[in-house]
Amino acid sequence: MLKPVKEKVILGIDPGTNFMGYGLIKVVGTKAEMICMGIIDLHKESDAYTKLGHIFERVWGIIESYLPDEMAIEAPFYGKNVQSMLKLGRAQGVAIAAAVHHSVPIHEYAPLKIKMALTGNGNASKEQVAGMLQRLLHIPDEDMQTHLDATDALAAAYCHYLQMGRPVSDSTCKSWKDFVNKNSSKITKRKI
Numbered sequence: 001m002l003k004p005v006k007e008k009v010i011l012g013i014d015p016g017t018n019f020m021g022y023g024l025i026k027v028v029g030t031k032a033e034m035i036c037m038g039i040i041d042l043h044k045e046s047d048a049y050t051k052l053g054h055i056f057e058r059v060w061g062i063i064e065s066y067l068p069d070e071m072a073i074e075a076p077f078y079g080k081n082v083q084s085m086l087k088l089g090r091a092q093g094v095a096i097a098a099a100v101h102h103s104v105p106i107h108e109y110a111p112l113k114i115k116m117a118l119t120g121n122g123n124a125s126k127e128q129v130a131g132m133l134q135r136l137l138h139i140p141d142e143d144m145q146t147h148l149d150a151t152d153a154l155a156a157a158y159c160h161y162l163q164m165g166r167p168v169s170d171s172t173c174k175s176w177k178d179f180v181n182k183n184s185s186k187i188t189k190r191k192i
Contacts, residue, residue, distance in 0.1 A: 004029045005164065011068035011104070012157030013059070014149050015076065015092040018043040020055055021147065023154025024066050025137070025161060032161045034137045035066065037150040048087065052094045059098040071099045072160035074152065075108045107160050114152075117159040129155050 005027045014021035023037035040058045042051045073095060076088045099106050112122040118132045130151035134144060136158065145151060 008070065008164075009035065009066055009068045010157040010160050011062065011066065011071045011099075012153040012155065012160070013071060013073040013092075013095050014152035014156060015074060015088055015095060016042070016149055017048075017051060017087045017091050019147055019149045020058075020091060020095070021149030021151070021153030022059070022062055023150060023157050024062075024068065025154065025157045027161055027164070030165075032137065032158065034139055034143075034154065037145055037154045039145070039147045039150050048090075052090060055091055055094045056098050059095045060101070063098060063102045063104060068104055070105045070107060070160065071096075072107045072109060072156040074114060074156045075110050077111050107163070109156055109159050109163075114155050114159040117162050118155055126152060133158060 008027045010025050010027065012021075012023040012025070020040040020042065021037070022040065024035040025032045026035050040055060042054060045051045045054060073092060076085060076092060096106055109117075115124040115129055116122040118124070118129055118136070121128070124132075126148040130144065130148055133139065133151055133154055134141075137154075
């Protein structure tokens with residue numbers, strides 16, 4: 001059950017070095033609606049550092065324009081290409097820096113978690129995620145983006161919206177040591 005929220009704007013970011021997606025939703029009560037979504041087109045820029053500067057400026061501008069209360073960002077997935085991971089991590093870091101500078105709280109979600117939250121399937125395709133978002137947020141066909149990076153970013157924001165209604169349990173353990181301390185009465189010691 002989602003907790004009612006007076007009003008909150010959530011910025012979603014799908015980091016990328018050629019196309020970075022962004023999407024914003026507004027939550028009022030227990031209802032979410034799309035404000036906008038789009039991409040930051042970086043593919044024509046050849047210099048990696050200029051791309052990072054452009055990401056910072058655009059994310060900064062989006063934050064200044066829409067004043068989000070929170071930001072949800074997709075975590076980079078672990079792949080075999082170390083150089084791609086490094087570039088993606090830098091792009092994510094620059095977007096995070098823009099949010100930190102504006103004191104916007106940041107929440108990071110793995111791609112699997114986002115897909116699972118929206119579709120119930122962690123292996124869902126980008127097209128399936130976009131289709132589910134269109135239905136959930138009642139987005140008209142003409143407002144749907146051709147770049148799926150935009151819908152991925154909107155999905156990160158919507159995933160965070162869904163997570164807002166789930167209270168964090170006090171019994172959540174942050175480490176094995178924490179688990180053992182909280183459950184020591186349930187753990188039987190065996191003699192070897």
